[in-house]
Amino acid sequence: MTYPNQPHRDEHDASAAWPQTGGAAAHPGQDPGHAGHAPGFPRQNHSPEYENGFPGHESGYPGQNGFPGQNGFPGAGGSYASPGYATGTGTTGTDPFPGQVRTAAPGATAPLPAASAVPAEPAEQAEAPARPGRDRYLDLLRAVALVRVVFFHLFGWAWLTVLFPSMGVMFALAGSLMARSLSRPAGSVIRSRLRRLLPPMWAFSLVVVPMMFALSWKPVRDEGLWWFLKLGCYLFPIGSPPYPEESGSTGGWLELTWADQAVGPLWYIRAYLWFVLASPLLLKAFRRLPWVTMLAPVALTAVIGTGLVTVPGMLGESLVDFAVFGACWILGFAHNDGLLKEVPRYLAVSSAAIVMGFGLWWASGHLTEEGWNLDEIPLAQATWSLGFCAVLLVYAPSWRKLPGKLAGWDTLVTLANNRAVTIYLWHNILLMAGAQIVDQLWNVPWLGDTFGTYIEQSYNGLIFIAIWPLLALAILSFGWVEDVAAKRRPRLWPNGADKRRSAV
Numbered sequence: 426m427t428y429p430n431q432p433h434r435d436e437h438d439a440s441a442a443w444p445q446t447g448g449a450a451a452h453p454g455q456d457p458g459h460a461g462h463a464p465g466f467p468r469q470n471h472s473p474e475y476e477n478g479f480p481g482h483e484s485g486y487p488g489q490n491g492f493p494g495q496n497g498f499p500g501a502g503g504s505y506a507s508p509g510y511a512t513g514t515g516t517t518g519t520d521p522f523p524g525q526v527r528t529a530a531p532g533a534t535a536p537l538p539a540a541s542a543v544p545a546e547p548a549e550q551a552e553a554p555a556r557p558g559r560d561r562y563l564d565l566l567r568a569v570a571l572v573r574v575v576f577f578h579l580f581g582w583a584w585l586t587v588l589f590p591s592m593g594v595m596f597a598l599a600g601s602l603m604a605r606s607l608s609r610p611a612g613s614v615i616r617s618r619l620r621r622l623l624p625p626m627w628a629f630s631l632v633v634v635p636m637m638f639a640l641s642w643k644p645v646r647d648e649g650l651w652w653f654l655k656l657g658c659y660l661f662p663i664g665s666p667p668y669p670e671e672s673g674s675t676g677g678w679l680e681l682t683w684a685d686q687a688v689g690p691l692w693y694i695r696a697y698l699w700f701v702l703a704s705p706l707l708l709k710a711f712r713r714l715p716w717v718t719m720l721a722p723v724a725l726t727a728v729i730g731t732g733l734v735t736v737p738g739m740l741g742e743s744l745v746d747f748a749v750f751g752a753c754w755i756l757g758f759a760h761n762d763g764l765l766k767e768v769p770r771y772l773a774v775s776s777a778a779i780v781m782g783f784g785l786w787w788a789s790g791h792l793t794e795e796g797w798n799l800d801e802i803p804l805a806q807a808t809w810s811l812g813f814c815a816v817l818l819v820y821a822p823s824w825r826k827l828p829g830k831l832a833g834w835d836t837l838v839t840l841a842n843n844r845a846v847t848i849y850l851w852h853n854i855l856l857m858a859g860a861q862i863v864d865q866l867w868n869v870p871w872l873g874d875t876f877g878t879y880i881e882q883s884y885n886g887l888i889f890i891a892i893w894p895l896l897a898l899a900i901l902s903f904g905w906v907e908d909v910a911a912k913r914r915p916r917l918w919p920n921g922a923d924k925r926r927s928a929v
Contacts, residue, residue, distance in 0.1 A: 481664070563821070564842045591811060626850065658691075664740070670684075681752060686853050707755060730804050770820075
């Protein structure tokens with residue numbers, strides 16, 4: 426089974442994700458994305474069956490309204506006015522339909538109180554506008570990102586990071602949801618995100634960390650107290666948590682690098698946490714200088730992600746991840762605020778193509794031993810992901826349900842969004858478990874002797890088959906923690922099927 430040398434950088438996802446999932450990520454590098462989220466901003470169509478998704482996920486999706494008629498479009502001087510911050514006339518919460526007040530016609534005489542035995546009918550009350558539901562297009566993107574993360578960490582095909590940059594997609598979606606939530610007080614939003622993000626990670630750490638110690642992992646004497654402080658990153662991942670470079674035994678049930686593979690997805694959780702904490706300030710900066718704020722992380726990546734300036738240690742790793750995916754996160758702000766709708770589509774797409782072209786050009790001159798794995802080329806990853814996500818969001822349809830043949834995947838998309846953090850955190854360690862299961866086929870009498878050659882040739886394919894029931898087992902065993910963290914009733918298999926049956 427092939428694994429990237431640095432699983433903690435899937436496209437670096439893993440995740441959520443997610444998240445996000447960096448995922449954390451992501452899973453290693455993926456991140457599924459991602460990925461805590463809080464109840465949506467005006468609580469829109471709170472659908473409990475798939476309310477969560479990656480950290481930052483909430484009912485309802487941003488980017489539905491745009492902001493037609495708003496002044497201050499970037500580039501016209503000054504800051505632009507975002508929804509909820511624009512000035513001028515409009516509807517208010519106390520008068521949902523201004524201008525619809527009944528008035529008497531000119532010259533009309535009002536009837537005397539006693540002239541009618543039947544009381545006059547009260548003025549008609551207009552029904553409240555229907556609340557927008559979830560955007561299934563964005564749900565689909567998150568599900569595809571998670572599947573791509575699993576593919577990459579199993580097969581190690583570098584071109585997958587170009588075909589679909591999962592981590593950038595998950596961070597963009599999470600940034601959009603975070604901007605939506607920040608219409609509420611920032612402190613409560615951050616607390617809600619942390620509440621939803623950390624418990625699933627604690628459940629994961631509660632299994633993995635004791636396994637490390639059970640396999641003779643010991644504190645590093647030279648680091649002293651600092652080692653124990655870093656161990657706290659398994660509780661609050663402000664930095665990269667420590668783990669043994671080698672653990673287990675050669676030829677045993679756990680390969681020597683199992684800890685590195687298992688802990689890899691936590692990078693996404695760390696990156697997501699940094700973005701959540703920074704979002705109130707980032708959003709203020711974005712709404713004053715949107716394009717400068719969006720491109721600033723790319724400029725930072727060009728400095729610290731290319732070796733021009735090196736920031737050592739745990740801080741350096743965190744800063745590079747923050748810079749690489751920061752533009753995608755802030756692009757999510759633009760999607761939520763409707764800024765992308767203000768840019769002519771031909772201009773947005775052509776600009777995105779130029780940015781993506783630069784990313785590929787840069788990658789071609791800085792290929793590593795892993796070839797076109799953009800996870801290992803920070804500046805290429807930052808620019809390619811930014812352009813790719815911009816195109817996805819510029820052309821984003823608004824689906825209340827999956828169309829056509831995609832509707833057949835509805836329950837799986839719902840399940841993936843409800844358990845994105847669980848899938849992202851556990852997928853890497855379950856890939857190793859799948860490898861052990863496939864290895865046992867050689868020990869089955871007659872089967873190993875007869876089909877040994879075929880087992881060897883289809884080794885990764887067999888693991889790919891095994892991973893899905895293993896992920897289902899993880900969802901049943903640990904997925905309910907996501908519900909508890911979101912203060913919902915725990916559910917074993919939240920694919921939304923029960924809601925659809927009750928609606929029939």
